[in-house]
Amino acid sequence: VEWHIYYMHAHAPDHTYHKILNDLDHSPDASLREKLAELERSFYISLDRMIGRIAEAAGEDAIIAIVSDHGACPTEPGFKGLRVNLILEKAGLLKFADEEKKVIDWSQTLAFEDRSSYIWINLKSRYPDGIVDDSDYEKVRWEVINALHSYRDPGTGKSPFAFVLRREEARLIGLHGDMIGDIVFGIYPEAPGEHGRHIASGEYSIGSMKGLLILKGPGLKRGFKLENTVNIADLVPTVCYLAKLPVPRDCEGRIIYQALEDPDMHLTELRELEERYERLEETIRVQRALTHSYE
Ligand SMILES: [Zn+2]
Ligand SMILES: [Zn+2]
Structure with missing residues (x-):
């Protein structure tokens, strides 16, 4: 089969770390920690073998990229869990119609989370069950921001929130537009959960939230460790640049020039072509002059 691109996930x-990371990090049972460390090693060996087989089948001239969209961190022992809607409830910004099933009573809710990193103001102008007037938007937003900033985890006494931003300020982390929440927040790597709302640069104990990027292939440096920060969105334009493909419309990333053997490869090629073209023109000119002299 002829192929140009093969990708898989x-x-x-991801799944395994959700199951084992906390025990692997701090289970009081040393033999369990050892067994889990063995399990961790074995799935990396298995993945490595799979990648090896794919790379071999792809051949030497293929560009190979191994990329992750996030890392994972264990939770600091003692953290009691983090339910943003419960924080909003305590601050009087949200009411549950059913406390047990956590069903929201929209007629008494000013703000709510959506299980991502966003908090939304229950605006009349936006939702059929909205109760907040546009004129109260800023006031309610500040109540939410203040509630998040003053929250302390009851187990550790720590604030889980690494940042709380208003939507128009979220460009700082590359987010903008109507699709993002009225408030955008990020939590510390040691806060509850293995990954999700945790800040992408976070590191805690044996874990790291940083993504992985390994590149190999023609045009790419070998044995080189990138020091600059790259984004997952940078992969596509970089591969396009190397493979001489047009960059897709709406592509947000940048070419990772630092990983390229010759960042000016296309310019170098263009200069060579220009030189050859000039020589060709010169040859044609000389030949024309010669034929003229024979006439
Ligand atoms: Zn994931
Ligand atoms: Zn996950």
């Missing part, structure tokens, strides 16, 4: 590390 391996979910094993």
Whole structure:
């Protein structure tokens, strides 16, 4: 089969870390920690073998990229869990119609989370069950911001929130437009959960939230460790640049020039072509002059 691009997603590390990371990090049972460390090693060996087989089948002239969209961190022992809607409830900004099933009573709710990193103001102008007037938008937003900033985890006494931003300020982390929440927040790597709302640069104990990027292939540096920060969105334009493909419309990333053997490869090629073209023109000119002299 002729192919140009092959891509796949391996979910094993993500799924496995949800199951084992906390025990692997700090289970009081040393033999369990050892067994889990063995399990961790074995799934990396298995993934490595799979990648090896794919790379071999792809051949030497293929560009190979191994990329992750996030890392994972264990939760600091003692953290009691983090339910943003409960924080909003305590601050009087949200009411549950059913406390047990956590069903929201929209007629008494000013703001709510959506299980991502966003908090939304229950605006009349936006939702059929909205109760907040546009004129109260800023006031309610500040109540939410203040509630998040003053919250302390009852187990550790720490604030889980690494940042709380208003939507128009979220460009700082590359977010903008109507699709993002009225308030955008990020939590510390040691706060509850293995990954999700945690800040992408976070590191805690044996974990790291940083993504992985390994590149190999023609035009790419070998044995080189990138020091600059790259974004997952940078992969596509970089591969396009190397493969001489047009960059897709709406592509947000940048070419990772630092990973390229010759960042000016296309310019170098263009200069060579220009020189050859000039020589060709010169040859044609000389030949024309010669034929003229024979006439
Ligand atoms: Zn994931
Ligand atoms: Zn996950």
